[in-house]
Amino acid sequence: MRLKTRLIHGGIDGDPHTGAVSVPIYQVSTYRQEAIGKHKGFEYSRTGNPTRHALEAYIAEVEGGARGLAFGSGMAALSTVLSMFSKGDHLIVGDDVYGGTYRVITRVFSRLGLDATYVDTTNLSAVEAAVRPETKAIIMETPTNPLLNVSDIAALAEIAKAKGLLLIVDNTFMTPYWQNPLDLGADIVYHSATKYLGGHSDVVAGLVVAKEPKLGEELHFLQNAIGGVLGPQDSWLLLRGMKTLGVRMEEHEANTRTLAKWLAERNDIERVIYPGLENHPGHELMQKQARGFGGMISFDVGSGERADEVLSKVKYFTLAESLGAVESLISVPARMTHASIPAERRAELGITDGLIRISVGIEDVQDLIEDLEQALA
Template identity: 50%
Template sequence: MYEHRDTRCIHGDLERPAFEATRAVSFPIYQTATFGHIGFGKSSGFDYTRETNPTRGKLEETMSSLEGAVDTCAFSSGMAAVSACFELLSPGQHIVCSEDLYGGVIRLFDKVSIKNGLSVDYVDTGSRDAIEAAITQDTAALYIETPSNPMMNVADLRACHEIAEEHGLLLIVDNTFLSPYLQNPIELGADLVIHSGSKFIAGHNDTISGFVSSGTPELAERIRLIHKTTGAALSPFDSWHVLRGIKTLGIRMERQESNAQELARWLSTQPGVAQVFYVGLEDHPGYAVNASQARGAGAMISFRTDTVEIAHRVLERVKLITFAESLGGTESLITYPMVQTHPDVPEAVREHLGITDTLLRLSVGLENVDDLKSDLSQALSS
């Protein structure tokens, strides 16, 4: 009904059922494990919260509206959402995956998926040739992060869709870094879209959650079966938390991106900073592709310092910015990927990707950008 995403963040898609007869402006928390039956063979549509819950349903409807999805399932974490996608695959099948991605997903592949009979090849998914060279007769899925974590590499989603369609692959895209406010992979051919809802969607560093949005009814049915059967459904209270956070997604993304644009340009001029990775900078290799498939560059910056001593000094000295894992909240966070998000990645692979002891990742928040510059300036100074 409504074309503008900032309106959908607040109201969802009003053409879909809202499940709430009282029309409460703040959607209620249905904190119940079970629901009474109307009569024999009759149901209100809700039986048991692991399967369906009105609060979670409202959140899922809002996410589907934002992603242009047939259906969305809300999970207890981003990793639970990723795990559900790989439950679609069978032993003996093969996945082609972005080589630069969240370390927890690499751990899932290397410690769990391989044990379950799946095989994985990590490639530069910014290169069409690299993707096609990795595809075998057993390949069933192409898994993409764009922009990637933490090196901010960009994959061409249209090209990935063409490859997936040609070879009959499931195209799975992690859209966490840009959120549905700035990028909609289903519109570009993705079959499934994953979010760590703990990040920009919830937006306040206070709730863990995850989402899988499905592009077709068949996939939606399969994911929902996995969702209710494996049991990693988001609780009613956490669903309400995320639903409250998502109302301000648009205005937060706009301010955080504005801050990140200015901060990335400023960092590029600072002594002690060797390189800045931000897809909103014109000299970024993926700038043009990202601009063609997304409505913005987001609020994630990685940068390399001249020495490891400078990197450690920044982590020790920041005051306004918090040295912590995670990203996407109102508060700016700085992370040391080598130690915090990617410690399970083999050292040789980290070196190949550029995840070294001088690399820092910055999630830009809502603070005044001049205060963020002052904090980083004092932290960088010798």
């Protein structure tokens, strides 16, 4: 089954009891049992719900893993994954991860005894050098948020396997339509499903997929024990949204390629960052490990003041924290998504006050170009 077909027919297709084409919303908390311990697969909706189960089976099939799990947000998903580790364990984390990832590791899990070293995951030697006896996992994004750095998933998987580590990959930006980290050797993939997977700015959710059944069982235990599960209504919205993932991602990318080339030709932009541009250092690697380049662009307009001007004048780009929706969104990471990262660290990474990040929607690309033209003028 090819990917576009799998997005329509994968997982649990419809409802066998009624013939409904769409999986029903099972808005229920508990289930009648025939006898103690004798039930029809569901006991209590924190442990399992039929609508959520359909979503979990679906994302596992689409990502090529053994088990999927759905959570109330991307951060709930990541926090549950981090709960696999114990006091004294050490993690290697990409140095250009989402600000919320940095925040939860440094300000929450550090208090519970987890230690982390932040490393440029594009530098394989630096990753190997950061491994300690107590290291348990490598956590990474590719492309990263917001600098769109590209790391070699297969090479990092080889390092992880040789050192006995888990490789955990945030696949939010690329989605399983363009990139499948589990096929490249990763052990766990997770998503802020709020973004491209939902795609319509109407649901907050997180998804995790484990490559192997044993790891999936461990994560399900933690999901049930901690309880940050996704409700049935939001599970249904996500199932519905993902049906159109293929056509949306192709339109996102087509618009993004056009917009990135247009920005790169301007002389009033300091830098344009998009892996689909041939001058991007990760361009060839992306061609090797992914089927596309995604719908995110970052570009530097030179100063925070000019960034504010642009944001105040755009009409079709919505100033918002999120990304991956059908409408185009715009933000300044230094003061929004990555404000929790210390200013000196942002400066080291190159997240300047003038860096603008856009999530290119599926509007007519000429309208988007004209909108940015008048805002930049």
